[in-house]
Amino acid sequence: MIKISLVWLLLSIVLLGSSPAHAAEPEGLIDISRSAPEIQLDMRYATPENFLRRAVYPLAVCLLRPAVAERLVRVQRRVAVQGYTLRLWDCYRPLSVQKQMWAIVHDERYVADPAKGSRHNRGAAVDLTLSDAQGVALEMPTSFDDFSARAGRDAEAGWSETARRNYAVLDRAMRSEGFLPLPSEWWHYDATGWEIYPVLDVPLAPR
């Protein structure tokens, strides 16, 4: 009897250990437009307006981990009271697209090695800028995917006064909600805690 109980106990431990509810496995991805339709979508990889010069996303959708999306909605509230709106350029990116990018730009300052995976592949990074109350994109240090030193946050001294001011609004709001800036790209932020999210290759579709 003791032997059976012991076996049962060990089996329970093994089963509990393999249960998704007990792993650091987070829930899937959500569509930001559902929680904050006021956020502007300008998903560049769904258009040829990106460094690949062709659309690599089948549709313009911003998917993020729910906790990351919640933070971004709070950032939107912060900038909205100042008369601005977030304008998103990229959110979750399937790993297969990351591989296409890496084949073109083999430089880890700008594109993450797909062998390691990008934080975009984890649904925990966002590329974004700001628009004014009329929905017009604000002047910023550079355009999106400007893979030059000018896009680096340490190049601030060379930016126009207006770009510096607009960038400061975005940067303050993002940091206030726990987003970490990437030094080489002023438009890229990782969500703190991104490590817990696995790299994904699920296709882009509204959720």
Ligand SMILES: [Zn+2]
């Ligand atoms: Zn990015």
